[in-house]
Each structure stands twice: as structure tokens, then as C-alpha cells.
Amino acid sequence: MSDVAAGLTIEEEGGRVILVPTGDWIVDTIARFASEIARIDHDIDPGRVSIDLSGIERIDTAGAYLLARPIHRARDGVTEQHFRGDHATARRLIQLVLEKAINSEPEVEDRRFGFIQAAGRIGAGLEAAWKEMIATFAFFGHAITSFASTSARPWRFRMTPIFAVMEVAGVNALPIIAVLSFFIGAVVAYMGANLLETFGASVFTVELVGIAVLREFGVLITAIMLAGRSDSAFTAAIGSMKMQQEIDAMRVLGIDPYEALVIPRIVACVIMAPLLTFAAMIAGIVGGLLVCWSALDISPQFFVTRIHDSVPIQNFWVGMSKAPVFGAIIAIIGCKQGLDVGGDVESLGRHVTASVVQSIFMVIIVDALFAMMYLELGI
Amino acid sequence: MSAVSAPLIEVRGLKTAFGTHVVHDGLNLEVRRGEIIGLVGGSGTGKSVLMNTMIGLKRPDAGEIFYNGRALGKMADSERARLESHWGVLFQGGALFSALTVRENVMAPMREHTDLPRSLMTELADMKIALTGLGPEAPSKFPSELSGGMRKRAGLARALALDPDVLFLDEPTAGLDPIGAAAFDSLIRELRDALGLTVFIVTHDLDTLFAICDRVAVLAEKRCVAVAPIDELLQNDHPWIREYFGGPRGRAAHQAREG
Incomplete structure (x- = not known):
């Protein structure tokens, strides 16, 4: 099974933005569309986006996730108007991904570096060493x-x-x-x-x-x-x-x-x-x-x-x-x-x-x- | 959806032994493309050993494993690596990397095999984790902070990270509560239907066998004594099979499906 290169064209039609993915939309092939999809997700009202499924060959959950991004925030939920064409499994996968997954925003880790943070870390280290010493004495006892x-x-x-x-x-x-x-x-x-x-x-x-x-x-x-x-x-x-x-x-x-x-x-x-x-x-x-x-x-x-x-x-x-x-x-x-x-x-x-x-x-x-x-x- | 036909994996004349203790002898098994096949057998009959041999972790002492007609033992490293990147494996204990968070665990195979941008990887990992039924707090936890059942789900999320073609599951529902187990079953079936997965499940969960397995292989007397859809197995008069499915638990699971 060799992969068919994935493609994506974007058309405008009657005020709607239509995404036309083609080829294999699988985890190995979709990397280069990530930024484009993110831009659409950011700029365009999800109610105006439709996806034309007919050009897709194979699709997996990663591809479905990426395609679902621009429409997942639609106010009235994802409906018929968001889809064009047909595909054996794409629509089902997109729905599966939508209902199960896209709900949590990834947490942002606190990773600041600076004088106060460094001092904080030193303090935490000292406190840990102190506690460790007390614990060792307790264990000794x-x-x-x-x-x-x-x-x-x-x-x-x-x-x-x-x-x-x-x-x-x-x-x-x-x-x-x-x-x-x-x-x-x-x-x-x-x-x-x-x-x-x-x-x-x-x-x-x-x-x-x-x-x-x-x-x-x-x-x-x-x-x-x-x-x-x-x-x-x-x-x-x-x-x-x-x-x-x-x-x-x-x-x-x-x-x-x-x-x-x-x-x-x-x-x-x-x-x-x-x-x-x-x-x-x-x-x-x-x-x-x-x-x-x-x-x-x-x-x-x-x-x-x-x-x-x-x-x-x-x-x-x-x-x-x-x-x-x-x-x-x-x-x-x-x-x-x-x-x-x-x-x-x-x-x-x-x-x-x-x-x-x-x-x-x-x-x-x-x-x-x-x-x-x-x-x-x-x- | 997929045509249940050509064998994807074929085990032929397999013999495995630990020292003088022979676990399998002359074992034959076919796994067809797109099917969910269950493997049952008493404790210590070598179900996990068979799975480990099929995924190449253990060398067979005799016999061979074929993928798409190609012998696993004779493949070049590159071909083998390509094949392995299309497998998802869930080990019995989850086998998560304990030094990584759940999210990093799921991202690990993506980092290794794809060139996705990091932010998308994170989102995909979170999606897989949510798919397996874990809550939004799970991704940033470490495996040691999870319960056994949650670890299993996280393990499944990692197995699904690259949307594999073949999924090997070693007792996926053991230790899950019945609601979780049922959700697990339906997720597996849904993924199979949507992605055309082939799923190999080692299980003792009769509900899983009745609910989602297309065929069930029975491991006894060091080989597969029967491979058949469950309804046919129920008619089988091999003593172990009759005891297994005819016992109170087997009957209850059967009735649950009929009802």
C-alpha cells in the first residue's frame, strides 16, 4: 500500500469557502497542510466552511481531525451544509472525531525562565534537601x-x-x-x-x-x-x-x-x-x-x-x-x-x-x- | 465495509518453546484483512506468547509468520520497519513509558515516524486520548498517576497514534469496569468500520467475544483447535470449548447478546 500524495485546494462559491482535499489524508501525508488549515480555522467563520469529501482516497483519524478543525466551532453544530460530495468513511470519521475529541484545549505549560524563577528553583531545591535530611533522620530513628x-x-x-x-x-x-x-x-x-x-x-x-x-x-x-x-x-x-x-x-x-x-x-x-x-x-x-x-x-x-x-x-x-x-x-x-x-x-x-x-x-x-x-x- | 477475505497474517507450523517446555507445536492461524479476531485459551496456554511471536518480539523455534504472504523472519530491516509502523500494539499492562506523560507517550510514535508540526501532534495526541475515553486532565498526567484501566486506555491511544492497519490487543478489557469495557468494545468496532482495521484481540472477556469478534480462535493442546465465528464455536464439541462457552459466564454473555 503506497500512499497517494495528498492535496488541498480551496474554492469560494456563493459566499462559502469549500475545502477540497484530494488523495490520501493520513498521518503520513498531512503534515504540510497543518498551517493552512490552522489559518482557515483562525480566519474564517466556521459556518461558512464546507468540505468536499469526494476527492479523498484514504483517510484516517489524523486526516479527519485536520479536516474537522475549521468546522468544529460552528455555532449550530456540524450539519449537512458543511459537507459536499461523498466518501465511504470520511464523514463518519469526521463526526467521530468531532464528537469525541475536539473539546479540550491543550494545556499550556508554565516554562518561564528568569531571575525570579531561578531563585525559586534554588529555594525549592534547598527546601527539598532540608526535607530529605529530616526524612533520612526519621528513617534512621x-x-x-x-x-x-x-x-x-x-x-x-x-x-x-x-x-x-x-x-x-x-x-x-x-x-x-x-x-x-x-x-x-x-x-x-x-x-x-x-x-x-x-x-x-x-x-x-x-x-x-x-x-x-x-x-x-x-x-x-x-x-x-x-x-x-x-x-x-x-x-x-x-x-x-x-x-x-x-x-x-x-x-x-x-x-x-x-x-x-x-x-x-x-x-x-x-x-x-x-x-x-x-x-x-x-x-x-x-x-x-x-x-x-x-x-x-x-x-x-x-x-x-x-x-x-x-x-x-x-x-x-x-x-x-x-x-x-x-x-x-x-x-x-x-x-x-x-x-x-x-x-x-x-x-x-x-x-x-x-x-x-x-x-x-x-x-x-x-x-x-x-x-x-x-x-x-x-x- | 472491507471484504473479509484474503489472509493478512498467516501463522504456519509455529513452534515455540521455553527450554524443554513446549508452548506451541504445529500451530496454524490465519488473520483476515479487516476482521476482528479473538484469541482465547486457558491460562498458560501461550496466548500472549503467540501475540509476541506474531509481532516479532519472539523468534519462533519452528514455523513462520507471513504478512501479506511475506515471511516476517526473512524480511529486510527496512521492510520490517515499514510494516511495524503500521502496527499498533497494546500490551497487557499498557507498557507506557513511565518517564513521559500520557500525551508524550502518544506523541512518541508520531515524533519517530512523521514530520507533523509539534502543535498538531499535541492536538492529535489529545484527540486519540479523548477517543479512548480519557478525560481532559489525563494527557498531562504521568502513567504512575493513572489507574490500571486508565493506563489501558492510554496504551490504546498510543497504539492508535499512527492510525495503524493492524491492531494487536492483549487483554484490552481486563480490569476495566463493565461500562468502560463496553465502550472499549464499541470503540474498537467503530474504528474497524471507519478505518478498515484488522484487529487481533487476546481476551478472556466473553462479552467482547460475543459483541465484536468476527471469528474466535481457540488455543488448546498447543495449537489452534478451532477458528470460527462464535456461533459455530458454540456448536463445537471439543471439551474445553464446551466448558468455556457452556459455563455460566459463557451462557450469560450469550444471552446478553441474544437479548
């Missing part, structure tokens, strides 16, 4: 009470999902975290080797690696990987459950979604974060050790002895103490964003992004708070 009430009845802890999350979010993340931390340790050692050599103090590279990795990098690498890897997974999983109404189904079945979805993830993250951090520390130190060995001729035995002697053990405990906190932050933000997902895919994407960004942001802020706290404590 809810998760804690939920955890407390479950702890009062420990048999209510769901061990299967806890172990499943521990495996997926924890054990499976081990290789990547170890590799990243290894290289960070190596980079720190190179950096230190270069800088300290100028002072002839290259042996202090060992302290540099030990303190940096134990105190900060081990736990930060772990937290950032958890945020990027598991947090997005939590949000996506819970979010799609939300979209499929699975969360609603849980509620009506008397299953508390906090107990079933949120608590296991928090528990698993709180347990796994320190373990992963420990692995990251070991890997980072090994990275530093290898660099020291190859670039500075510091033997592994000497490296280990020196770490023992001159890197206080507090550094290790400082790093480890932060890990469960970061784990909890990451799990809570991931679950919160997941439960906030609305009905559409767009919001799923938005919340996954938000959850990763927020958790990395929070991890770094809290890390800074820890640093200040330990400084004051003199640890």
Missing part, C-alpha cells in the same frame, strides 16, 4: 526502634537474608576492595618514598603507609566500595519491589518491611564492614610493603618490625571503630532511598543515584567528624 524491638525478640531476626546480604554485599566485594586497597597502599608508599627521600627520611615511608592505611584508607576504600556497589543494589532491589507493590503486599500480609528488608541489610553491613576493612588494611599494607621493598630496599622483615614498633595500635582501632558506623550509614541510606521510590522508572534511577551520592557524602562527613573527635581525644 525508625530503623533503630525497629532494630531494638527485633532485638527484644531475637528469634525474629531473619538469618537467611542476613547471610545472603553478607555474602553478596560482603564476601563478593572482597576481591575488588582488596585490590583497590593494595594499589592505594602502593601509591601512598611511592608518594612517601619520593617526598621523604629528599629529607633523607625515606624509612618513615613505613609509618606513612601504616598510619594512612590503618587510620583512613582501609576503612574509606571499603565504605566507598560498599556505597557504590551494595548501596545501589539495595536501592534498586527495594525500589523495584516498591514499584511492583511487593512492599504493599508485605504490609497487608502483616510482614513489617523494616524487619524483613531493612534490618537484615543493616545487620549484614554492620558485620561485614569491619571484616572488609580488616582485609583492606592488610591488602594496603602489603601494597606499601612491596613498594618499599622494590623502590627503597626496605626488606619485608624490617617493614613489619618497624610497623610493629612505630605505628601505634590505636591507628588500627581508630580505623576499625569507624567501619560499623559507615556500614550502618550506607545500609540505612540505601534502604531509605529504596523505600522512597515511586511508581515510575525515572524515580528508581533518581533514587539509586541519590543513594550512592548521599552515602558517599555522609561517609566522608562522618569521617571528618571522627577525625575531629579523635583529635580532641588525643588518640
